[in-house]
Amino acid sequence: MPYKTILVHVDQSHQTATRIDLALQLAAADGAHLIGAASTGISAFLHQHVGDAGAPSLAPYLDILRQRADAALAQFEQQVRRANATSFELRRIDDEAAPGISLSASFCDLAILGQTDPGQANQLLGPDFPEYVAIHSGCPVLIVPYAGAFASVGAHVLVGWNGSLEARRAVRDALPLLRRARTVELAVFNPRQQDDAHGQQAGADIALHLARHGVAVSVREEAGNGDVGEALLSLAADSGADLLVMGCYGHARLREVLLGGTTRTVLQAMTVPVLMAH
Known part of the structure; x- marks a missing residue:
């Protein structure tokens, strides 16, 4: 069965462009719908039960997190439009990265993630982000190394x-x-x-x-x-x-x-x- 829905996790790390390029290649090969997913890192509990209005002191911090996610999605949109992709969507997830991306990936055929970079700490992801998604989503994950260039995959x-x-x-x-x-x-x-x-x-x-x-x-x-x-x-x-x-x-x-x-x-x-x- 071909990959018909491919999710790629996007953030502001230096390897995001590489992940998006590989996602575009695989989507083109199978005529897949491509989802660019960015997590704000805002706890679902905080978002649902506190909210911006209930915690005005947190509002500036929450805005920064959403702006970062939106910036990553803007990069995704630029790359897919340059590649003339016709079936794609932007998905901002107001949740912690691991459970939020896992839930979205559970309804996809493939999720493309990045290897944890020990030299670029990302408190929003956590060191076990790739394996967490692999274990909890029920979706196969394609993990891209944080170093190196990968013009193609799977030859x-x-x-x-x-x-x-x-x-x-x-x-x-x-x-x-x-x-x-x-x-x-x-x-x-x-x-x-x-x-x-x-x-x-x-x-x-x-x-x-x-x-x-x-x-x-x-x-x-x-x-x-x-x-x-x-x-x-x-x-x-x-x-x-x-x-x-x-x-x-x-x-x-x-x-x-x-x-x-x-x-x-x-x-x-x-x-x-x-x-x-x-």
């Missing part, structure tokens, strides 16, 4: 496969991109340690499933005792991948949050766009 795709429910969802949600890709490589790490997640031959079943969708996949089995996230990113760089597809967390999310894990490693050190699903 050479690397899939991180471990047989989990999250990985299966990520592959299914990435199908519009996988069908258009020139090469798709599926990497399976230490499959013998996960016998219950694979059939007789690791990666064979998902490769056959993708082949029936017109996606030609090459499967490679990787062994190692190190961090799988680091190994995935290294493999993506070595293979020239311009997109990494993987699941976001698993049933042991708490353990990953506490100890690190593949998802956290990739989100912190990613150098190519990553499509994640939970």
